[in-house]
Amino acid sequence: MQLRQLDLNLLKAFDALMDERNVTRAAERLAVTQPAVSATLNRLREALGDPLFVRTQRGITPTERALALSAPIKRILADIEAVLQPQAFDPGTAKFTVTVSATDYALRAVVMPFIAELRPLAPNVRVAVIQAHGPELLDRMERGELDLALITPQMAPPDVHVRPLFDERYVCVLREGHPAAAQDALTLDTFCELDHGIVSLQGGGFSGPTDDALARLGLQRQVKVSVPSFGMLLDLVRSTNLAALVPERLLVGVTGLTVRVPPLDVAGFTKVLAWHARTHADLRQRWVRDLLIRTCSLPTPQSGI
Template sequence: MNGLSRLDIKQLRILIALIELQSLSRVAKKMGLTQQAISEQLRKLRDTFEDHLFIRQGNKMVPTTKALSLQVPILEVLNKIEDMLAPDEFDPSKFEGIFTISATDYAIHALLPKLMNRIRKDAPGLKIIVRDFESDNVNELLSSGELDLLLSFPEFVPESLPYKKLFDEQHICIASKYSSLLKQNVSLEDIAHSPQVIVSPSRANLRGSLEQWFNRFGLKRNIIMSVPSFSSVPEILHTTDMVAFYPSRLLPNEKVAILDVDELPPPFEVIVGWHPRTSKSKIHQWMINQLECVGSEHSPTGEEAGRAHI
C-alpha cells in the first residue's frame, strides 16, 4: 500500500491543526473528536511520512522541520478541494451564518457602520460578532477558527498571515472648537509644547505612535493623558486646552475643530487580515470585497472636516 492510499482529508486537516495549535487536546476540541482519536491519527501520519512530525515539549507538541515543510502544500491541497466542492456562484442573499471580526477601536468606528449597512442590504442572513483586537494572540484565534477576519494596522499583524490594504489614513491635529489655537497658524513646535492626549489601546503608557516622527524634528511631545479609545478624545478636548492627533475618517465631530498645523505625520495603512486556510473561502472573499468598497468610499479630508466646524 503506497503512502497516498493511506492518507485521507481528515488526517490532513488534523496535521494542519496540530501545526497551528500545537496541542492534542485543543485539536480534539476544535474537530469534535476525542484526544485518543487525534493520537491515533497522528500515529498513522507518522507512519505515512516516516517522521515523528511532532515532539512534545512541556504542554506543547512542537512541529518538526518535516511537519513545517508540509504545511503550505497541504493547505494548497485543502483549498483546491474546497474549491471543487464550493458552488460556482456565491449568493450572499442566501448565506446564513456567523462571522467573527476582530477590530481595533478605530476600525469599529471608521468601517463597521458602513459595512453593516451593506450586509443588511445584501446578506441579511449573515450575523456579525465583533471582538476587541488582541494583538498578542490574533494568530492563535485565526488558526483555531474563533476569528474570521481582523481589521487593524500592518505592524500588528503576524508575518505569517495574508492581508490586504483597504486604504491610507491620515492623522489630523484637532482641539476643542473653542480653542484659541484655531485663530492662528500653528507650528509643529507649538503642538509639541501643547498638552496632548494620545490613544493607546494595547499599552497603558504615555508614549504614542508618533514619537519617532516628532523626534525627526528634534521635538519632544508634552503628553499628559493616555486613553484606550478614540471615541473619548473629542469629549476630553471639548472642555480642555489639550490637542490630539486624530484619524481623519473619524471626523467631523461637533466637539472639535482642526488646527492649521504646518506639518502632518505620514499616512498609515488600514488593513484586513485572515488565515491562509480561508484564502479561497467564498464568504471571506465577499467580506473582504465589501470592506474594500467601504474603504474606498469618500471620507472628508482634513480640510473639509475642518471647514465643517471652524
Template sequence: MKSIITICIIVFMNLASVDLNLLVAFEALMEERNVTRAGQRIGLAQPSMSSALTRLRGLFADELFVRSVSGMQPTAKALSLAQPISEALGQIRGVFDAGSVFEPATARRRLTVAVTDYGDLVVVPPLVAALRREAPGIDLVVRPIINLAESVASLERGDIDALVGGHLPASARVIRHPLFDEHFVCIRDARRVDAGAIITTDEFTRLPHALFSSTGGDGVPGTIDAMLTRQGRKRRIAVTLPHVVAVPFAVAGTDLVATMAGRIAYRFAASAGVAIVPLPFEVPVFVIELVHTRRAMADPGLRWFIDMVARVGRTI
C-alpha cells in the same frame, strides 16, 4: 503557485500509504498548536491525533511540531508546508462545495467581527450599510478588540470570523489583507488656532497632550514618542482617554493638543470644535487590515463576506 498545489495533491493522492486526512490533521495542528484541541476540531480522540502526528513526522521526515511551554511549536519545515497544504485543502474543499452556491440576498446566518475603536467608527458604518443592501438576512455581531493577542487567539479558535483594525499582531496562522492606509494629524481647540495652522516641533513638544489608549497605557502613538526621542525631545501626556472618540471633545476648549487618525479627526472636528493642523514632522502611514483564518476560504459565506469587507475598504 496553482501548479505547485496541483502537483502536491497528485503526489499525495498517488501514494497508497498516505491518507488525505493526514493533511487535515496537519492543518488543525498548525492552527491549534495543541494535539488535544486539534483532535477535537477534526473529530479525533487524543490517541488518534497523536498517531496522525507520528505518521506525519514519518511522511515528511521531520519533527514538524515540537513541544514547548507555549504549546506545539512548528519547525521550519512545518512552516514551509503550511500555506501549500492549506491552499491544496482549500481547492479540494471547493470541489465538494461547488454545488453549494452562496446567495447573499437570501442567506440567513450570523457573522462576528472584532474591531478596534478606529474600525468601529470608520469601517463598521459603511460595512453595515453594505450588508443591509446586499445581505439583509445576515446578522452582524461586532466585538471590541481590547487585547490584541487574545483577539487573534479567538479568531484562530473560530470564536470570531474576522478582525479589522490597525497595528494588529502578526501570526503565521492567519491571512492579512490591507484595506487602506491611514495617516496621523494634530488637533487643537478651534478657538485657539485656525484649521491648517502651522505648529512647530518646539510648540508640539511644549504643549500638553491628550492620548487615546484602550488599555490605559501609552497607546499606539508611541510611534510619535519614538520619533521625538530620536530628536532628543519628549512630550508630556496630560490626559489619557480610553475611547478615541473622546479625544477631540477633550481637546476642545483647552490648551491640549492630540495626535490621532485623520479619518476620525475629520469626522468629529466640526462637532467637537477642534481644528486639524498638520504634524510638524513626517510620520509614516499605518495600514488598516482585514485578518481571517485560512479555513475561512473553505466557507462560501465567509469568502463572500471577506470580499465584501475588502470592497467596502476600497471606498473609505
C-alpha cells in the same frame, strides 16, 4: 505517503493536532473520541515514517517533519473546501461568522461603516471583532480563529494576502469654542503652548510621532493626558481645553469639534486588509472582503479643513 494511501480524515486530524497541540482538544474539534484521534495519528506516523508529535508536559509538540507539512496540508484542506462549496453565493440567506482583528481606530474608521453596509445585504452574517498582534495574528489565522486583519503594511505577517485600503492623515482637533479655535490657522507657537492629549496603545506613553517631528525642530509640546483609545480622546477634547492630533477618518459624523491643519508635517499611515491563504478562495470570505474594500473606497465627508 502515496496517493492511494491518502485519506482526507488523516489530513483533517493532522491539521487539528497541529492547531491544538493537544489530543483531547483535537478530538473535541473533530467530534470524535480521543482513542480515534490516537489511532489516526498512528496511521499517519506509519504512512509518513515519522513520529510527527512527541508528548510534553503541556500536550504534544510537532517534529520538524510535522512543521514542514503543516502549511501545505492546510492549503490542501482549504482548496478542497473551496471546491466543494456551492458556486453561487447568496448573501441574503448566508449564515456564518466573520472574525476581524481591529484596533480602536480601525473599529471606528473601518468596521463600523462596514457593518452598516453589511447588515441590509447579509442580515444573518455575524461579525466578531477581536484584537490580535504580532505572531498571534498569523497563529490565529492559521488556526481558523481569525479571518481578516485591519493593520498597517509593517504589521503584515509573511505569507498572507494584503490589499491596501486607504492612506490616512492627521488633523488637529479642539472643542468648539476653544480660545485657539478662533484662529483660522494654528501657528507652531500656539500649537506647542496648548495642552495635548494622545493615544498610547501600549499604555502610559506621553510621546509619539508628533513629538518626534517637533524634536527635529528643537521644539516640544505639552502632553498632559495619555489614554488607550481614540474614542476616549475625542470625548476628552470635546469636554476640555485639550488639543489632539487624530486620524481624519475618525471625525466622520463627529460633532462638537473644530478641525485645523497641523502647523507641522506629521507622517500619516496606510491601512491594509490582510487574510490567510486558508480563506483566499472561500466564496463567502471573498464576498465579505470585497464589500469591506468597497466600503473603504466610498467617499467620506471632509473634516472641514
